[in-house]
Amino acid sequence: MNSQSSDQVIYLACWDEKTYPLKFYRVNAADLSRHVGLWRTIIVRFALFRLKMLGITLFPFVIVRGDDPVAGIILESGGSSSLMRHEFVHLLQQWKTGRTRFYFCYLWNWMKEFFKRRNWLEAYLHVQYEVEARDLASKPLHFQKLLKECGVISKKKSSV
Numbered sequence: 749m750n751s752q753s754s755d756q757v758i759y760l761a762c763w764d765e766k767t768y769p770l771k772f773y774r775v776n777a778a779d780l781s782r783h784v785g786l787w788r789t790i791i792v793r794f795a796l797f798r799l800k801m802l803g804i805t806l807f808p809f810v811i812v813r814g815d816d817p818v819a820g821i822i823l824e825s826g827g828s829s830s831l832m833r834h835e836f837v838h839l840l841q842q843w844k845t846g847r848t849r850f851y852f853c854y855l856w857n858w859m860k861e862f863f864k865r866r867n868w869l870e871a872y873l874h875v876q877y878e879v880e881a882r883d884l885a886s887k888p889l890h891f892q893k894l895l896k897e898c899g900v901i902s903k904k905k906s907s908v
C-alpha cells in the first residue's frame with residue numbers, strides 16, 4: 749500500500765499439523781503475497797497497517813506485526829504469549845466452523861454489533877469470536893482444555 753509498510757517485518761506461521769505452539773518465521777511485508785497469496789495479503793495489510801491490529805488469523809496462517817522485538821523473539825522460539833493463544837483460538841474457530849462459514853458469521857456479527865454500538869472498534873471487540881478468543885487467551889487452563897478437546901498435541905508441556 750505505502751512504501752513504509754512494505755519495509756516492515758512481520759511474523760508468519762502456517763498451521764500445517766495439529767500441534768501447538770506455532771512456529772513463526774520473520775518475513776518482509778513486501779514478500780507476504782509469495783507466502784499467503786494475494787487476497788490474504790490485501791486483508792493482512794489492511795488489518796495490520798491500516799487498522800493497526802497486532803495480529804490476524806486467516807486459516808491456516810497466523811500473521812503478527814513485527815514491531816515489537818521482544819514479542820518477535822518469543823514467537824520465533826515457539827514460546828507462548830497471550831497474543832499467540834488468542835490467534836490460536838481463532839485458528840481453531842476457523843478449523844471447527846469452516847473458513848467460509850466463519851468469515852460470513854464473523855462479518856455478520858461485526859455488522860450486527862456495529863448497528864447496536866455505532867462504532868467499528870467497539871463492535872469488533874464484541875464480536876462473539878473475539879470475546880471467546882480474549883477469554884481463552886487470558887485463561888491458560890481453559891485454553892489447554894480446548895487444545896485437548898480439539899485433539900491438538902502440545903509440543904512442549906510448558907508452552908501453554
Ligand SMILES: [Zn+2]
Nearest residue numbers: 834838878881
Ligand atoms: Zn481476535
